[in-house]
Amino acid sequence: MQSDIYNIGQAAKASGISAKMIRHYEEVGLLPAASRTFSGYRTYSHQDVHMLRFIRHSRDLGFSIKQISDLLSLWRDRNRPSSKVKQMASEHIEMLNQKIQELITMKSELTRLVSCCHGDERPDCPILDELAQDK
Amino acid sequence: MQSDIYNIGQAAKASGISAKMIRHYEEVGLLPAASRTFSGYRTYSHQDVHMLRFIRHSRDLGFSIKQISDLLSLWRDRNRPSSKVKQMASEHIEMLNQKIQELITMKSELTRLVSCCHGDERPDCPILDELAQDK
DNA sequence: ACTTGACCTTGCCATAATTGTAAGGTCTAA
DNA sequence: TTAGACCTTACAATTATGGCAAGGTCAAGT
Numbered sequence: 093m094q095s096d097i098y099n100i101g102q103a104a105k106a107s108g109i110s111a112k113m114i115r116h117y118e119e120v121g122l123l124p125a126a127s128r129t130f131s132g133y134r135t136y137s138h139q140d141v142h143m144l145r146f147i148r149h150s151r152d153l154g155f156s157i158k159q160i161s162d163l164l165s166l167w168r169d170r171n172r173p174s175s176k177v178k179q180m181a182s183e184h185i186e187m188l189n190q191k192i193q194e195l196i197t198m199k200s201e202l203t204r205l206v207s208c209c210h211g212d213e214r215p216d217c218p219i220l221d222e223l224a225q226d227k
Numbered sequence: 228m229q230s231d232i233y234n235i236g237q238a239a240k241a242s243g244i245s246a247k248m249i250r251h252y253e254e255v256g257l258l259p260a261a262s263r264t265f266s267g268y269r270t271y272s273h274q275d276v277h278m279l280r281f282i283r284h285s286r287d288l289g290f291s292i293k294q295i296s297d298l299l300s301l302w303r304d305r306n307r308p309s310s311k312v313k314q315m316a317s318e319h320i321e322m323l324n325q326k327i328q329e330l331i332t333m334k335s336e337l338t339r340l341v342s343c344c345h346g347d348e349r350p351d352c353p354i355l356d357e358l359a360q361d362k
Numbered sequence: 363a364c365t366t367g368a369c370c371t372t373g374c375c376a377t378a379a380t381t382g383t384a385a386g387g388t389c390t391a392a
Numbered sequence: 393t394t395a396g397a398c399c400t401t402a403c404a405a406t407t408a409t410g411g412c413a414a415g416g417t418c419a420a421g422t
Contacts (some may be wrong), residue, residue, distance in 0.1 A: 154333045178346035188334040199323040211313035
């Protein structure tokens, strides 16, 4: 924990991002290429792990890799206007809202169908009936 | 509309599923292989289009291809117990609920962060601060 | 030294549903 | 006969993540 040099497994444990994904993020350019030991092992500094944590938190909020990439740029930019960050976050909230609404619509519709179905051993089923409707 | 023979484009228009996806559903086994004209064009009957509509409705409710496949089996089974359908639907509602909750959690957290951010030209940004937190 | 086990490397495949693209064959109407 | 619309297959890309395989490396115990 106090050492400044991590290999990928230690960085993974410390950041909560799997080694697999750390390599992937490097490959797609979200992370700069890690420096390597003589034998080819990736090495990470405390700063690197800090960045990985930033990525994980962003990911946990549902940001895409592209968005996280932009957030990282803003993070590194000491002259960023906070308005840019706020706007990105707000837009993401809007996207979340949209997805939530879609799912709620599905759920409501399905709940309605379920409440119409006896759910016994007989074959009559309003759920199937409605799915089959030409509508 | 009254003809009983559709080619893939007409079936797509009539069902609301793209021709591309109709081919895909056939390839992965959700649909039986369509019969063909002499020159190799797929042909669909009114019944087939009916099934495609069933698939679209199921898809619109968020069922996976595997689940739709099971729903189709139940649909075709004249001796199905409606309880099976109801159970599938109920389980799907549970899954939708879970996803909805995840998204709502993200949204709440992000909304909290956004409300803390001035969103002006200055660089201070609690959103970035929290993303960067070691936590 | 030598072996063992844990860990690292790359590369490829798979997921789920959908879209795009490319190269080529077919049908229809002018 | 030709143009344009539509069909065919095959392959790639998307998004984020996991799995596997074959092989190199490191550290600890014998």
